[in-house]
Amino acid sequence: MAYEEASYKDKKVISIGVVSELTGLTERQIRYYEERNLIFPERSPRGSRKYSFSDVETLMEIANKIEDGVQTFEIRQEMIRQNGKEDQRELRKRMLRGQLNAQFGIQDK
Template sequence: MSNEASYKDKKVITIGIVRELTGLSERQIRYYEERKLIFPERTPGGSRKYSFADIELLMDIAEKIEDGVQTFEIRQEMMKDKKKAEQAKLRKKMIQGQLNAQFGIRKA
């Protein structure tokens, strides 16, 4: 419950491999970053590093762009989704708090 995403989210893939895996051009991949849709990490030397999750995200982005959606709209959607996910997490945490209050601490 804290490790299963260890491979999917680790930023270890350079842009050339991402290009092969997604079929996008490096220009496109960098542009989506410029538009705040994707957030690669960097090596000490400055090379971008992506995760498998980033690759899937890039393919979603590319599909939307093909459908005529503009980058700022995609960003808005993503922020909305992110907010929803955070709220869901919060709700879950509150329910857990209720349970702990009523039935005692089960975690330790």
């Protein structure tokens, strides 16, 4: 399996203060969404949270849903369902690739 470098959108380089400015959420709201397992920042060696552009987009989606009256528990359940669908798609792709490789005698590296 080839090593794939993370897209610039997925690199965790943005501080919580900048994320707060970009999203309009307070730092406390952002930490709360982390506590509710809706967002997963990385930590720097000094313990500072680092976010990606994808995290910023996710936070905006969460804020919109909260504004529409959706509870954090419901958002989390939707995220779990979505991740399950993506995992199933990836598994199907790997199985199909394996079948094609076997059919044509290609060795996976």
